[in-house]
Amino acid sequence: PSPLGPTPKLVIDLERLQQLPKDKAGPLARYAATIQSQRGDYNGKVLSIRQEDLRSLAVIYDKSPNELTEELITWGVLDPEARRAVESF
Ligand code: C2E
Ligand code: C2E
Ligand code: C2E
Numbered sequence: 347p348s349p350l351g352p353t354p355k356l357v358i359d360l361e362r363l364q365q366l367p368k369d370k371a372g373p374l375a376r377y378a379a380t381i382q383s384q385r386g387d388y389n390g391k392v393l394s395i396r397q398e399d400l401r402s403l404a405v406i407y408d409k410s411p412n413e414l415t416e417e418l419i420t421w422g423v424l425d426p427e428a429r430r431a432v433e434s435f
Pocket of ligand 1 (some may be wrong): 383384385386394395396399
């Protein structure tokens with residue numbers, strides 16, 4: 347086990363996501379909305395997503411999972427802790 351504790355979750359900040367320009371955030375916003383709909387989870391300020399979903403999103407954004415993670419951290423949509431969640435990729 348990591349000395350830093352368990353692998354952190356990928357937690358999307360849905361309020362921050364809403365503030366971003368659509369040309370950047372559109373695909374992620376649609377993906378998150380689909381997950382919310384599948385779960386019936388509409389009232390959260392944040393949404394925990396699967397590691398596997400970050401891989402899919404990286405394909406959508408034509409980036410590596412690490413590159414996309416850095417971008418989402420820059421946008422303020424992911425916490426910097428999320429870096430540790432994609433290290434295992
Ligand atoms: P599923 O993958 O067959 O999962 C069925 C149920 O198992 C989920 O119902 C949830 O109660 C539980 N479950 C599965 N994986 C996890 C997990 O990693 N953590 C937790 N806490 N529970 C888990 P739920 O939430 O109503 O989701 C219904 C269906 O919606 C899921 O069926 C899946 O097809 C889709 N879905 C929901 N959330 C996600 C997601 O974050 N990513 C993806 N790719 N699909 C999702
Ligand atoms: P946590 O995972 O650190 O989540 C803290 C809080 O962030 C949650 O408080 C909830 O308000 C919000 N949150 C995180 N992910 C989501 C999400 O995908 N949707 C929504 N709507 N809110 C989210 P909450 O619900 O009181 O849960 C407290 C703690 O209970 C969680 O801390 C976690 O440790 C545990 N927990 C809750 N639901 C699940 C679950 O489905 N699976 C697992 N393994 N733990 C859960
Ligand atoms: P979590 O619920 O704390 O689950 C942590 C990890 O345990 C998941 O990481 C997954 O590897 C495993 N896990 C938990 N429940 C199941 C399950 O029913 N089936 C399988 N095959 N594996 C399970 P992962 O996939 O990266 O998901 C991260 C977080 O995203 C979950 O933390 C949960 O908060 C959320 N999540 C993922 N899928 C679903 C879902 O279908 N429904 C809901 N409500 N939340 C989900």
